[in-house]
Amino acid sequence: MQQKKEILDQLIELSHWLGEERREIAILGEGNTSAKISPDTFFVKASGAQLGTISQAGIVEVSAPAVLKMLSGPALGDKEIKERLSAAAVNNPSNLMPSIETLFHAYLLSLPGVNFVGHTHPVSVNRIMCSKGWKECTQGRLFPDEIVCCGIAPVHIEYTDPGVTLGRKIKEEVVAYINKYGVRPKSILMQNHGLIAIGATVAEVKSTTAMWDKTAKVLAGTFQFGGPNYLSEEQVDRICSRPDEEARKKMIEGLK
Numbered sequence: 343m344q345q346k347k348e349i350l351d352q353l354i355e356l357s358h359w360l361g362e363e364r365r366e367i368a369i370l371g372e373g374n375t376s377a378k379i380s381p382d383t384f385f386v387k388a389s390g391a392q393l394g395t396i397s398q399a400g401i402v403e404v405s406a407p408a409v410l411k412m413l414s415g416p417a418l419g420d421k422e423i424k425e426r427l428s429a430a431a432v433n434n435p436s437n438l439m440p441s442i443e444t445l446f447h448a449y450l451l452s453l454p455g456v457n458f459v460g461h462t463h464p465v466s467v468n469r470i471m472c473s474k475g476w477k478e479c480t481q482g483r484l485f486p487d488e489i490v491c492c493g494i495a496p497v498h499i500e501y502t503d504p505g506v507t508l509g510r511k512i513k514e515e516v517v518a519y520i521n522k523y524g525v526r527p528k529s530i531l532m533q534n535h536g537l538i539a540i541g542a543t544v545a546e547v548k549s550t551t552a553m554w555d556k557t558a559k560v561l562a563g564t565f566q567f568g569g570p571n572y573l574s575e576e577q578v579d580r581i582c583s584r585p586d587e588e589a590r591k592k593m594i595e596g597l598k
């Protein structure tokens with residue numbers, strides 16, 4: 343296992359990258375990031391911190407089992423959610439409050455091979471997420487690198503109240519996705535909200551986010567020229583199974 347300090351430094355670097363203003367991926371307090379430390383704990387952005395300028399003082403360590411427990415059982419009220427999130431924090435001398443989105447981070451980090459999660463509100467992606475045709479127009483794949491970096495398909499989440507309700511909805515939809523495709527998703531698209539990139543490494547979260555930004559821009563552009571021309575199911579399957587694409591994927595994920 344990597345040293346805790348090393349994981350923290352990587353998370354800060356990822357947060358700064360995602361929050362860099364010129365990327366138009368997250369501004370002000372938008373978005374949040376997390377990193378697995380062990381099966382027991384993970385780092386997550388504290389409520390109120392900004393990705394672009396975050397330091398160690400804006401990141402809180404939380405107990406994974408304590409947060410995961412909130413994903414099942416009866417519905418929780420706002421006050422109870424705050425109390426339980428605050429109680430889930432460990433090694434927390436400054437009394438930081440974990441982000442309200444800590445629940446979906448906890449769930450996604452519990453998936454095998456997932457070590458980093460980056461959630462953002464890219465202008466390009468939200469142009470589509472905030473449109474009536476958001477789901478329909480993101481059903482098909484447009485080009486090979488989109489499939490390599492963003493996965494065979496994204497998970498689609500209809501607008502859901504942030505926090506516990508969203509965490510539970512994401513868990514439900516990710517389980518359905520894994521049952522359908524036999525692999526974990528690399529990306530989640532949320533109606534009227536934004537993007538979640540799920541990765542084994544910081545590099546994977548960055549490449550998925552950057553490629554969704556590009557895909558969204560390309561997709562928006564296709565409507566000026568007769569609409570998107572999606573790859574066929576056979577073409578998508580072929581890219582997913584090609585050994586050279588597999589090697590490229592591994593390289594991007596920083597596994598080789």
Ligand SMILES: [Zn+2]
Pocket residue numbers: 372373461462463535536
């Ligand atoms: Zn958000």
